Amino acid sequence: MLKIFLLAIVTTALAAPQPPLQAAEACDASKCKLPECRCASTNPPEGLDLEQIPQFVFLTFDDAVQITNYEIYTELFYNKTNPDGCPVQATFFLSHEYTDYTKVHELYVNKQEIALHSITHQALTDYWRNLTLDGLQAEFGDEATLITHFANIPQEAFKGMRIPFLQLSGDNSFQFAKQLGLTYDCSWPTQTFRKPGLWPYTLNYKSNQDCPIGPCPQSSIPGVWVVPMIDWTDLSNNVCSMVDACVDIPDDDADKLLQWFIDNFNVQYKGNKAPFGFYIHAAYFAVNPVRLEAYKKFVDYLQGLNDVYLVSPSKAIEWIKNPVPMGAEGWPACPDVEDLGCTSQTCQLMKEDDPNPRYMTFCGSECPAVYPWLGNPLGEK
Ligand SMILES: *[C@@H]1O[C@H](CO)[C@@H](O)[C@H](O)[C@H]1NC(C)=O
Ligand SMILES: *[C@@H]1O[C@H](CO)[C@@H](O)[C@H](O)[C@H]1NC(C)=O
Ligand SMILES: [Zn+2]
Numbered sequence: 001m002l003k004i005f006l007l008a009i010v011t012t013a014l015a016a017p018q019p020p021l022q023a024a025e026a027c028d029a030s031k032c033k034l035p036e037c038r039c040a041s042t043n044p045p046e047g048l049d050l051e052q053i054p055q056f057v058f059l060t061f062d063d064a065v066q067i068t069n070y071e072i073y074t075e076l077f078y079n080k081t082n083p084d085g086c087p088v089q090a091t092f093f094l095s096h097e098y099t100d101y102t103k104v105h106e107l108y109v110n111k112q113e114i115a116l117h118s119i120t121h122q123a124l125t126d127y128w129r130n131l132t133l134d135g136l137q138a139e140f141g142d143e144a145t146l147i148t149h150f151a152n153i154p155q156e157a158f159k160g161m162r163i164p165f166l167q168l169s170g171d172n173s174f175q176f177a178k179q180l181g182l183t184y185d186c187s188w189p190t191q192t193f194r195k196p197g198l199w200p201y202t203l204n205y206k207s208n209q210d211c212p213i214g215p216c217p218q219s220s221i222p223g224v225w226v227v228p229m230i231d232w233t234d235l236s237n238n239v240c241s242m243v244d245a246c247v248d249i250p251d252d253d254a255d256k257l258l259q260w261f262i263d264n265f266n267v268q269y270k271g272n273k274a275p276f277g278f279y280i281h282a283a284y285f286a287v288n289p290v291r292l293e294a295y296k297k298f299v300d301y302l303q304g305l306n307d308v309y310l311v312s313p314s315k316a317i318e319w320i321k322n323p324v325p326m327g328a329e330g331w332p333a334c335p336d337v338e339d340l341g342c343t344s345q346t347c348q349l350m351k352e353d354d355p356n357p358r359y360m361t362f363c364g365s366e367c368p369a370v371y372p373w374l375g376n377p378l379g380e381k
Contacts, residue, residue, distance in 0.1 A: 021219035027205030035321035042196040045323035052325035056275040056316040059090040070103040086334035093117035093162040101362035104151040105342040113312035116161040128167035136176040146377035150362035159314035163187040170215040184225040189241035197274030198228040257294035
């Protein structure tokens with residue numbers, strides 16, 4: 001009995017201190033102040049005119065980065081700059097399986113944002129809904145370890161996460177994001193706060209955001225930023241959070257498709273300039289070549305607007321914490337990354353409970369013993 005008791009004390013002492021969460025109270029803007037706190041609100045940062053506020057655009061891709069889609073990304077984003085002279089950034093919510101980690105390394109050193117999207121990407125939504133802090137650590141915390149190791153990028157690279165199928169787990173994923181030292185989560189859609197759009201906010205106080213794929217957080221989790229996924233609408237006025245989930249789209253013609261992108265963009269751009277997200281999966285372009293043509297034109301269109309910034313959510317949050325007019329002093333610095341080098345290696349590895357081998361390309365010299373997976377992110381014996 002005593003032994004069990006002592007063990008319990010030791011285990012508690014070893015784990016990161018986790019004070020119990022308090023129920024979130026209504027947000028009082030006079031107490032919740034930048035840079036640490038922002039109420040859930042459609043108001044742009046105070047004290048600025050709309051003409052002084054940048055329109056941030058988040059171009060994100062979910063799932064595996066592979067050689068084929070990597071080449072599309074280089075063509076779309078490399079060697080392009082925002083009005084502040086900093087590189088254009090897209091964000092990659094990475095899942096592990098089939099990812100080519102040498103390409104992840106390249107994306108990182110070319111100033112793109114690498115974010116977490118789980119090791120297994122398991123298909124049961126109930127699994128994500130039920131995940132505890134330990135389960136989240138195994139899927140996302142260990143994924144950070146895995147990517148750090150095989151893409152040879154620093155652990156501080158990771159600022160954000162997105163849960164597969166956008167399936168929230170109440171307080172857990174946000175509490176976990178805080179524990180891991182992430183800045184934001186970008187998994188929570190809003191249908192209600194589209195027009196005007198909901199700006200990113202912190203979870204110090206109760207959120208009034210609608211909860212389409214609950215359970216949503218109820219507790220106060222200070223300092224974690226929610227980057228709301230503001231829904232688009234398709235031609236029949238159905239809402240969609242991931243653009244590739246929109247159904248009634250003019251997919252047969254690049255110019256019509258481009259116009260539909262612009263119409264959705266204008267809901268924010270001609271409104272309160274809440275950051276505009278264009279959220280798709282890596283496979284989006286493979287389905288229909290018209291999509292890539294329209295997307296390229298859209299990036300060019302945005303590059304023609306002198307108040308539009310194609311950035312990662314973490315860069316936008318940096319600005320929101322300390323909002324200054326475009327062109328003024330105090331504007332966030334350009335991303336500065338260190339290239340730790342990458343020697344490409346491809347190994348054939350066996351995956352647990354699977355007769356088919358996986359080919360994994362990564363930065364390193366020695367093959368792991370097995371295919372890295374849940375509970376064994378470095379693929380050790
Ligand atoms: C970007 O510019 C560098 C240096 O000029 C060049 O080597 C590289 O090929 C360019 N990349 C793309 C995708 O245009
Ligand atoms: C999730 O939790 C529910 C309720 O506790 C349980 O019935 C279900 O089996 C769990 N599902 C998974 C996949 O863990
Ligand atoms: Zn996914």
